[in-house]
Amino acid sequence: MASHQFTRRDALLAIGLLGIGTGFIGALGISGLFWRKRDGAPREMPPTPTAAPDEQATLASAPPMVTRAQWGALAPDHNARAENGFYGPGNPGGWRVYDAPLAEVYTTLVVHHSSYIFIDDRRTLLDIQRLHREDRRWADVAYHYFVGRDGVLYEGRDIHVRGAHVEGANTGSVGVCFLGNYVHDELPAAQIQGTFVLMRWLADTLQLTHIATHRAFNDFTECPGEQLTAYIPQFAAITGLAIGTEGYVPPSES
Numbered sequence: 001m002a003s004h005q006f007t008r009r010d011a012l013l014a015i016g017l018l019g020i021g022t023g024f025i026g027a028l029g030i031s032g033l034f035w036r037k038r039d040g041a042p043r044e045m046p047p048t049p050t051a052a053p054d055e056q057a058t059l060a061s062a063p064p065m066v067t068r069a070q071w072g073a074l075a076p077d078h079n080a081r082a083e084n085g086f087y088g089p090g091n092p093g094g095w096r097v098y099d100a101p102l103a104e105v106y107t108t109l110v111v112h113h114s115s116y117i118f119i120d121d122r123r124t125l126l127d128i129q130r131l132h133r134e135d136r137r138w139a140d141v142a143y144h145y146f147v148g149r150d151g152v153l154y155e156g157r158d159i160h161v162r163g164a165h166v167e168g169a170n171t172g173s174v175g176v177c178f179l180g181n182y183v184h185d186e187l188p189a190a191q192i193q194g195t196f197v198l199m200r201w202l203a204d205t206l207q208l209t210h211i212a213t214h215r216a217f218n219d220f221t222e223c224p225g226e227q228l229t230a231y232i233p234q235f236a237a238i239t240g241l242a243i244g245t246e247g248y249v250p251p252s253e254s
Contacts, residue, residue: 051160052101059205063197065145065153071125073141073155074133082137083164095139096162096171106206107247109199109239110166111232112143112177112214113224121148124179138164143175145202151194166217171251174202182225192231196238203239210247211236217245 051059078085078095087096098105118124129141136142142164146154156177157163165175176198178191202208213232214223236243 055102059159061201061205063153063201065155065198068155071122071154073125073129076140077133078139080133080137080139083139087162098160098162102159102205103207106172106174106208107249108169108173108210108212108245109202109208109241110169110173110175110212110214110217111224111228111235112165112175113182113228114146114177114179115181115183115223115225117149117179117181121146121150121152121154121179125154128177132164136164140164143177145174145176145198147176147178147191147195147198149180149188149191151188151190151192153194153198166214169217169245169248169250173248174206174208176202178224178228182228183222184225184227186227187231195235199235199239203241208239208241208247210245211239211241211243212245212248217248 083093083095085091085094087094114124114128118127125146132138132141141156143156144159144163145156148154163170163175166173211232213229215221232243
């Protein structure tokens with residue numbers, strides 16, 4: 001850690017290790033800007049996500065990664081059926097931009113695998129975004145970050161925005177997706193090393209307390225597969241995170 005002070009993460013991690021779930025979900029808001037619905041009526045629209053001054057420096061220290069623009073990501077579709085419009089009291093499932101400091105929002109790192117991969121990462125990323133936007137009707141790709149089999153890191157959904165990667169537990173969880181199918185396949189050494197760098201940065205930057213697999217939250221899925229699940233204790237050790245879902249606290253409107 002960069003600071004030697006007793007931080008929120010330290011306190012929550014100590015409690016989490018005793019088996020007591022805790023955490024905090026920051027207050028969220030919507031701006032007074034407007035855009036037009038399909039019927040021409042005004043709809044509230046949040047501002048472009050921005051970080052507070054101290055967060056800007058921390059986020060600028062992110063490990064090198066391929067940006068959305070570089071891999072060709074499409075802009076979010078705010079008319080998407082399953083994530084339509086923007087979050088508000090009457091639309092809890094809408095596109096939710098966090099306006100509290102990210103360290104007050106996030107508690108848990110959730111590990112996924114893509115379950116398939118094409119010849120190159122770019123084609124895989126484009127297809128994942130197509131699947132999420134067109135088939136699942138989300139506004140954007142569900143995960144915040146991707147890790148290629150060669151260890152290259154990729155930006156996914158904006159870290160200031162709620163993901164769509166865990167049923168019932170998206171608010172306050174950061175989604176990291178490994179490109180590949182790890183039900184049976186072994187992880188390449190380069191992918192593991194790239195993940196270490198990303199996870200350490202996320203744990204420190206977001207003051208996370210826990211790490212968990214997708215299937216720990218949603219038992220109907222195999223994600224992220226047995227081979228990747230076997231590395232969770234190692235990931236927890238190098239990040240100082242507790243394993244499990246106990247650190248996750250649902251948002252108040254739930």
